[in-house]
Structures are given as C-alpha cells and as structure tokens.
Amino acid sequence: xxxxxxxxxxxxxxxxxxxxxxxxxxxxxxxxxxxxxxxxxxxxxxxxxxxxxxxxxxxxxxxxxxxxxxxxxxxxxxxxxxxxxxx
Numbered sequence: 455x456x457x458x459x460x461x462x463x464x465x466x467x468x469x470x471x472x473x474x475x476x477x478x479x480x481x482x483x484x485x486x487x488x489x490x491x492x493x494x495x496x497x498x499x500x501x502x503x504x505x506x507x508x509x510x511x512x513x514x515x516x517x518x519x520x521x522x523x524x525x526x527x528x529x530x531x532x533x534x535x536x537x538x539x540x541x
Contacts (some may be wrong), residue, residue, distance in 0.1 A: 458510065459516070462509065462512075462516075463510075463513070464517055465509060466471040466506045466509045470502070470503070472498075472499075473503045476486075478495065478525035479492060479496055479499065506540040508537075508540055511533060512534075514533050514536070518530060
C-alpha cells in the first residue's frame with residue numbers, strides 16, 4: 455500500500471477546493487448564461503481535478519521510489535493503473 459505524503463497534499467486540497475468552487479456551473483446553466491461561460495467553468499473544474507489526481511499519483515510514485523525496501527511490484531502496478539486511469 456502506498457501512503458500519501460501529507461506535505462504534498464496541501465496543494466492538492468487547494469486544487470480540489472478550486473474545483474469545488476466551480477460548482478457555480480449549475481447556476482450558470484439555470485440562469486441561461488452564455489455557452490462559452492459555462493464551458494469555460496467546466497474546463498477549469500476539469501483541469502483542477504486532473505491536476506489534483508496527477509499530483510496524488512506523483513506523490514505516491516515518489517513514496518514508492520524513496521522506500522528503503524525498494525519498489526513493491528504490487529504498489530508499482532497499482533500506481534501505474536492509477537496513472538493510466540487519469541490519462
């Protein structure tokens with residue numbers, strides 16, 4: 455099992471908060487706002503989530519590489535699968 459470095463998670467939490475802040479998309483749609491505005495907000499939320507996911511995978515990979523016991527094959531495979539899920 456790969457644990458996350460909590461020092462790395464501060465920026466991740468900030469990105470997730472930014473994505474959560476994009477929840478105004480529903481309001482924009484309900485208000486009949488311009489398509490460009492709605493799509494711009496959706497893209498911003500999507501980017502924030504993607505970057506948070508990649509940051510989490512990156513933290514996990516660093517944890518695997520710095521492990522004194524070396525890289526466990528199961529952990530490596532799990533991290534690869536998580537990375538490919540985001541790609």
